[in-house]
Amino acid sequence: MRFELLIAGPCAAESERQLLDTAAQLRDEVCAHGWKLTYFRAGVWKPRSKPDSFEGVGETALSWLAEVQRQYGLAVCTEVMTPKQVEMCLKHDIRALWVGARTCVNPASVQLIADAVKGAPVTIMVKNPMIPDLKLWAGNVERFLNAGVPQVIAVHRGFADSNENIYRNAPRWDIPIDLKVQFPDLPILCDPSHICGHTRWIPQIAQLSLAYGFDGLMMECHVHPEQALSDSGQQLTPKQWAEIIASLSFKTNVPNHELLKQRALLENVDTQLSELLAKRFQIVDEIARIKRDNNLPVVQPQQWQQVRKRYLKPDQDPQFQDFIEQFLKILHFNSIKRQQQ
Ligand code: PEP
Ligand code: MN
Numbered sequence: 004m005r006f007e008l009l010i011a012g013p014c015a016a017e018s019e020r021q022l023l024d025t026a027a028q029l030r031d032e033v034c035a036h037g038w039k040l041t042y043f044r045a046g047v048w049k050p051r052s053k054p055d056s057f058e059g060v061g062e063t064a065l066s067w068l069a070e071v072q073r074q075y076g077l078a079v080c081t082e083v084m085t086p087k088q089v090e091m092c093l094k095h096d097i098r099a100l101w102v103g104a105r106t107c108v109n110p111a112s113v114q115l116i117a118d119a120v121k122g123a124p125v126t127i128m129v130k131n132p133m134i135p136d137l138k139l140w141a142g143n144v145e146r147f148l149n150a151g152v153p154q155v156i157a158v159h160r161g162f163a164d165s166n167e168n169i170y171r172n173a174p175r176w177d178i179p180i181d182l183k184v185q186f187p188d189l190p191i192l193c194d195p196s197h198i199c200g201h202t203r204w205i206p207q208i209a210q211l212s213l214a215y216g217f218d219g220l221m222m223e224c225h226v227h228p229e230q231a232l233s234d235s236g237q238q239l240t241p242k243q244w245a246e247i248i249a250s251l252s253f254k255t256n257v258p259n260h261e262l263l264k265q266r267a268l269l270e271n272v273d274t275q276l277s278e279l280l281a282k283r284f285q286i287v288d289e290i291a292r293i294k295r296d297n298n299l300p301v302v303q304p305q306q307w308q309q310v311r312k313r314y315l316k317p318d319q320d321p322q323f324q325d326f327i328e329q330f331l332k333i334l335h336f337n338s339i340k341r342q343q344q
Contacts, residue, residue, distance in 0.1 A: 008156070008192055008219025009033075010080065011244055012044035014234040015057065016064035024226045026071040028241035036245060042080040042099050043071055044221065048088055049233055050105045057232040065095040072096070080128070084112070086119035093123055101128035104160055104172075104197070107143050108132040117146040126154040128192070128221075135162040135175050141185055157182055157191045158221055159212075161198035171200025171237070174208060176215050183216070196223040196237045205239065206247050213251060220248075283334070284341070291342035301342045307335055 011029055016022050026043050033040045045068060049059040068079040080099035083089050084106050092100055100120070106112050107130055120127060127147045132139045140157070147155045159179040161172025179191050193212030195205045209220055225231045228238035239247070294301060314327055 006213075006217075006219040006248075008041045008190060009038060009248070010042045010044050010192065010219070010221040011040060011224045011241070012042075012079075013225045013231065014046055014196075014223045014238060015049050015059050015232060016045040016047050016067055016081075017057075017060070017232050019067040019070065021226060022064075022067045022071055023074065025224060025241065026075050026077055028226060029224060029244070030075045030077060032241050032245035036249060038248070040077055041219065043068075043075075043077040044080050044101075044223075046233075047081045048084060049082075050084060050103055051233065062091050065091060065097060068097060069095050080126070083116060086115050089116060089119040089123075093125070098124060099126040099128070101130060101158065102143070104130045104133045107140070108134060110139065110142060110146070113143045113146050117150040117152075120147070120152055121150045124153060126156065127152045128156045128158050130158045130160050130194070131162065131178065133163045133172075135164075135173075135178055137178050137181050140178070141182055144182070144186060144189065155189060156218075157186075157189055158194050159191060159198075159217070160194035160221075170198055170204065170208075172198050174198045174211075176211070179217070180215060190218040192219045192221050193217045194221040196221075196234070196239075199237055200234075201236050202228075202239055202243065205237075206250065209247060210251055213253065222247075287338045287341055290338075294342065302339055310335065 013021065013025055022045055029040060029043065032038075045064065047059050047064040047068070048061060049057065051058055065081070068081060071077055072079050078099060079097055080101060081092060081097055082103050083092060083100045084103065089100065102113060102116055106116070113129075129140070129143050129147060132143070144155055144157060157179065159174065159176075161170060161174045162178075164173035166173070179193075183189065183191055193209065195208040195212070198208050199205050205222070209222075212220065222244060223234060223238040224241050224244045225238040226240065228235055228240060231238050291301070293299075310331060311328070314331060315324055319327070
């Protein structure tokens with residue numbers, strides 16, 4: 004078994020030669036391995052942080068992409084930021100477009116793009132916004148579904164994170180998994196290139212995305228990554244790209260009934276836990292009422308020490324003990340907050 008959707012190509016279209024050479028090498032790799040490249044990618048308009056950076060060559064590159072389509076039979080895709088760019092892409096018969104992480108922070112811009120593609124036979128890939136906001140990402144997906152776009156695909160490219168992090172954009176796997184729960188039929192791709200920012204971490208992130216049930220990968224490839232005009236450190240040669248894809252272990256994608264059974268058991272426990280916690284909330288409210296009516300303080304410090312003693316046993320697994328300690332703290336502080344209200 005392998006990924007259903009594979010997208011590869013340079014960060015940016017720099018010259019017709021660079022595009023054709025990258026496409027030729029990628030085509031050779033996919034033929035040699037018996038894979039299918041869903042789309043060849045290249046950014047034509049690049050949203051860069053600094054105005055003196057390479058911002059793409061613009062419309063001229065659309066005809067280079069059309070040439071890749073014609074010469075190698077590869078479907079192509081590019082990024083759009085404005086309705087005008089959508090119009091130019093459709094004119095050049097580019098039928099797959101992605102909306103980048105920067106555009107995706109602004110629902111008004113996303114809606115303008117959704118209006119521009121209404122009724123067009125296009126595939127739209129919606130990257131996660133720069134900030135870890137599930138609602139915003141889900142809302143952007145909805146805008147394209149509402150516009151009647153024939154195929155919408157989500158792309159997890161990691162989130163800007165001010166914490167110390169080895170990645171360029173922190174992968175917050177819980178967020179795309181939550182998106183999948185909201186939209187079970189929505190294919191989700193992982194973009195390890197923009198998560199990692201460096202080729203070194205790409206294999207492990209690609210493998211992890213498989214374990215989390217992603218439907219495919221979008222990765223940056225360049226014939227000469229070291230000469231790339233943008234995102235040089237994270238681009239792979241087509242050969243390196245193929246080596247990574249070939250090295251992935253797809254075992255985790257095979258349905259495993261033992262695992263499914265354990266998951267079902269876990270779900271039962273979680274259901275009981277959530278019912279018990281709801282009951283606990285009711286008791287906390289009752290305690291709050293009694294304290295108020297009797298003019299007793301909300302916080303009674305010795306109470307917390309007693310609770311700790313009751314549940315923390317010296318012979319417990321240290322990891323479990325640590326977990327229980329954190330869990331009790333959450334319960335305790337929440338209960339104080341609620342009683343104060
Ligand atoms: C890109 O794919 O080249 C790109 C700019 O991506 P993102 O919007 O994820 O930064
Ligand atoms: Mn890039």
